[in-house]
Amino acid sequence: MHVPDGFINAPVSATAGVAAVAAVGLGLRGARRELTDERAAPLAGLVAAFVFAVQMLNFPVAAGTSGHLLGGALAAILVGPWTGILCISVVLLMQGVLFADGGLTALGVNITTMGVITVLVSYGIFRGLVKVLPRKRRTVTVSAFVAALVSVPTAAAFFTLLYALGGTTDVPVGKVLTAMVGVHVLIGIGEAAITALTVGAVLAVRPDLVFGARGLSAPLKLRVGGELVDAPVPDTAAVPVAARSTRRFWGVGLLAALALAGVVSLYASTSPDGLEKVAADQGIDKNVREHATADSPLADYSVRGISDSSLSGGLAGVIGVGVTVAVGSGVFWAVRKRRTDAVETADSTGV
Amino acid sequence: MGAGHAHALYRHVDSPVHTLPPHCKLVAVFAFVVVVVSTPREAVWAFAAYAVLLGAVAYVARVPARHVLTRMLVEVPFVAFAVLMPFVAQGEQTKVLGVSLSVSGLWGAFNILAKGTLGVAASVLLASTTELRELLHGLQKLRLPPLLVQIATFMIRYGDVIAGELKRMSIARRSRGFEARGVRHWGVLAKTAGALFIRSYERGERVHLAMVSRGYTGVMPVLEETVATRAQWARVGVLPGAALLVCLTGWVMV
Numbered sequence: 001m002h003v004p005d006g007f008i009n010a011p012v013s014a015t016a017g018v019a020a021v022a023a024v025g026l027g028l029r030g031a032r033r034e035l036t037d038e039r040a041a042p043l044a045g046l047v048a049a050f051v052f053a054v055q056m057l058n059f060p061v062a063a064g065t066s067g068h069l070l071g072g073a074l075a076a077i078l079v080g081p082w083t084g085i086l087c088i089s090v091v092l093l094m095q096g097v098l099f100a101d102g103g104l105t106a107l108g109v110n111i112t113t114m115g116v117i118t119v120l121v122s123y124g125i126f127r128g129l130v131k132v133l134p135r136k137r138r139t140v141t142v143s144a145f146v147a148a149l150v151s152v153p154t155a156a157a158f159f160t161l162l163y164a165l166g167g168t169t170d171v172p173v174g175k176v177l178t179a180m181v182g183v184h185v186l187i188g189i190g191e192a193a194i195t196a197l198t199v200g201a202v203l204a205v206r207p208d209l210v211f212g213a214r215g216l217s218a219p220l221k222l223r224v225g226g227e228l229v230d231a232p233v234p235d236t237a238a239v240p241v242a243a244r245s246t247r248r249f250w251g252v253g254l255l256a257a258l259a260l261a262g263v264v265s266l267y268a269s270t271s272p273d274g275l276e277k278v279a280a281d282q283g284i285d286k287n288v289r290e291h292a293t294a295d296s297p298l299a300d301y302s303v304r305g306i307s308d309s310s311l312s313g314g315l316a317g318v319i320g321v322g323v324t325v326a327v328g329s330g331v332f333w334a335v336r337k338r339r340t341d342a343v344e345t346a347d348s349t350g351v
Numbered sequence: 352m353g354a355g356h357a358h359a360l361y362r363h364v365d366s367p368v369h370t371l372p373p374h375c376k377l378v379a380v381f382a383f384v385v386v387v388v389s390t391p392r393e394a395v396w397a398f399a400a401y402a403v404l405l406g407a408v409a410y411v412a413r414v415p416a417r418h419v420l421t422r423m424l425v426e427v428p429f430v431a432f433a434v435l436m437p438f439v440a441q442g443e444q445t446k447v448l449g450v451s452l453s454v455s456g457l458w459g460a461f462n463i464l465a466k467g468t469l470g471v472a473a474s475v476l477l478a479s480t481t482e483l484r485e486l487l488h489g490l491q492k493l494r495l496p497p498l499l500v501q502i503a504t505f506m507i508r509y510g511d512v513i514a515g516e517l518k519r520m521s522i523a524r525r526s527r528g529f530e531a532r533g534v535r536h537w538g539v540l541a542k543t544a545g546a547l548f549i550r551s552y553e554r555g556e557r558v559h560l561a562m563v564s565r566g567y568t569g570v571m572p573v574l575e576e577t578v579a580t581r582a583q584w585a586r587v588g589v590l591p592g593a594a595l596l597v598c599l600t601g602w603v604m605v
Contacts, residue, residue: 006388006466013388028496042559045505046513046552052506053513054544078548090502096474097377097486103470104384194541201545209552 002095003110003159005103012166017108023116024089030082034211043209047079048087052094054194070155072118073126073148074195077140077212078202081123088115109162117158122151126212137203140213145196152188156180361482367586368412368480372579373489375587380477382591386598387469392462394601398469404593405472414479422475423468483507497570505555512558513551520547 008016031044051071071091076084092110095101102110129143160180164173203210221228363369368376383401390397409419481489487507491500520543531540559567579587 004463004467005384005470007463010389024496024499028498031498042505042509042555043552045502046509046555048502048506049509049513050548050551052510053517053547086499086502090499090506093499094503094506097477103388103467104381104474105388105470190537193537194544197538197541198544198548201542202548205549206552209549 002092002102003106003113005105007103007106007167008109008162009166010105012162013105013109015108016112016162020089020108020111020116023085023112027082027085027089031080031086034080034083044079044083044087045090047075047083048090048094051075051087052091055091069191069194070114070118070152072115072155073122073144073151073191074198076119076123077126077144077147077195077199078210080211081119083211084119084123085115088119109159113155113159113162117155118151121154122147123212125150130212137207137213140203140210141196141200144199144212145192147192148195149188149192152191153181153184156184362414362418362479364413366411366413366480368408368476371583371587372492373481373485374492375489375579375583376477376481377486377489377493379587379590380473383473383594384470386591386594387473388466390466390598390601392458392465394604395461397597397601398465400597401469401594402472404590404597405469405476408476408590412476412480414476418479419472419475422479423471501570509551509555509558512554513547516547516551516554517543 051069051074054069054071054074070088072084072088075087078084079087089111092102092107092115096104096107096110126143126147129146130139133139133143157177157180160173160177163176167173167176199210199212203213207213221230223229387398387401390401406416409416478486487500487504490503491497524539524543529536529539
């Protein structure tokens with residue numbers, strides 16, 4: 001699902017870029033709460049490398065095609081959602097810069113689709129299920145399965161949405177949706193199986209490494225004189241859970257909305273006609289609007305016989321690039337400034 | 352590890368492109384790709400001009416064409432998509448060799464192929480001429496948040512650890528007659544992934560402790576501060592500058 005350059009037009013790429021920068025900014029803030037000790041960054045780096053490696057592990061799907069894991073669900077469950085977003089973003093950045101996999105201008109699209117959406121959807125579902133189902137180890141595995149299963153087609157549906165808004169070709173949206181979601185349901189099953197089994201395997205050996213299972217460890221019991229007695233628990237284990245519960249409220253609300261959107265779009269894919277119509281309407285709508293705003297300034301340059309939509313797309317592209325640079329760097333500086341301020345205050349209080 | 356810490360794409364030669372500061376190169380490649388993407392697709396000659404520009408850079412960097420071309424194969428999945436496009440897109444139809452194809456689909460396919468290929472080629476050139484450490488340093492210079500740089504550093508650092516572990520496990524699987532053929536083998540692959548995570552985590556832990564005991568505090572020491580001179584910026588600016596000229600000409604002529 002790595003989108004190359006020029007596949008999605010510039011305004012939508014730019015918007016996705018802004019969204020990705022914002023998500024990474026939030027991720028940087030959230031990760032500081034998730035990663036409490038100094039081993040944190042290495043663990044995140046390790047998970048990033050691991051997702052990178054696992055993405056190379058292709059598994060056969062059907063009819064000769066093979067899929068690879070997106071890794072969003074796995075990262076979110078192993079290291080937590082915010083760090084998960086950072087991990088996937090770093091993986092995608094490195095793939096784009098080092099291996100030319102995924103276009104540089106499409107980085108925002110790739111991060112929002114494969115990083116943010118998969119992580120948020122899968123972690124929302126995972127948290128919800130863990131809360132609802134009985135508190136057992138098997139619950140974590142089952143929840144991981146469902147979370148990963150839903151996250152992949154949701155990401156595919158989200159990609160289709162971006163395509164409908166800013167695809168540079170006019171393949172009908174319904175066809176793209178059917179193809180993308182269809183293939184990714186299969187890939188999702190593979191992703192779910194592998195995610196659940198991986199989480200299960202890690203849980204069996206090193207349960208302390210699974211972020212998603214932090215609240216689930218049963219209190220240690222000692223057998224004193226034939227009776228089970230609660231062992232004295234050090235307070236450290238309780239801290240992350242408490243910290244998490246403060247932001248759980250709004251987090252879960254947001255995630256539930258996203259997950260709902262994902263599920264609804266999944267549901268809708270069984271009747272592509274209805275959605276196709278809606279999406280086509282949306283697409284036409286969008287074109288008309290772009291056309292109206294972008295056509296006039298460039299009209300002087302236009303030569304007879306060139307369709308207006310391509311012109312408007314191109315001009316919108318140039319404007320979009322400008323907006324990306326401006327807004328992107330603005331958000332970036334804001335985030336960075338706040339970070340350095342926070343670090344400075346932390347340093348001064350620490351010393 | 353004995354083979355040095357260069358990554359698969361890097362090609363070590365001494366050339367003017369290799370010695371440029373990494374952050375300048377990153378900015379130049381990004382600017383180039385942005386210019387390419389915002390070129391109108393009707394200006395077919397412009398894309399040829401971009402290809403010539405990249406070819407010139409490859410020549411100066413002494414990267415052989417074979418090296419670039421073989422590493423551009425990552426693009427193949429999307430090429431497949433692009434090839435299908437003229438058949439499924441709607442709108443005005445045209446006849447080519449008796450097959451009815453969509454005109455906008457053909458333009459779309461050309462658009463994706465041209466822009467995607469140029470983007471991939473530019474990234475391959477960047478990766479071929481810049482060492483990993485330098486690249487990370489460049490990202491740091493471009494004010495990427497420190498936590499991200501740290502994660503990326505560790506990812507690269509552990510990449511070899513994990514790849515080696517994966518290779519050993521894959522050899523062990525294959526020497527026992529395993530071949531992933533269908534759904535029944537997902538379990539084995541998943542257990543591989545789980546075992547891989549634990550094994551590499553525990554190795555990573557040891558690596559990290561070793562680093563900490565040698566004085567690692569969260570930032571890699573910078574041995575030489577690279578400061579880009581104005582001349583270097585100017586040299587780097589040649590590629591995006593020329594591309595921008597081509598792009599503007601394309602806009603005026605179309």
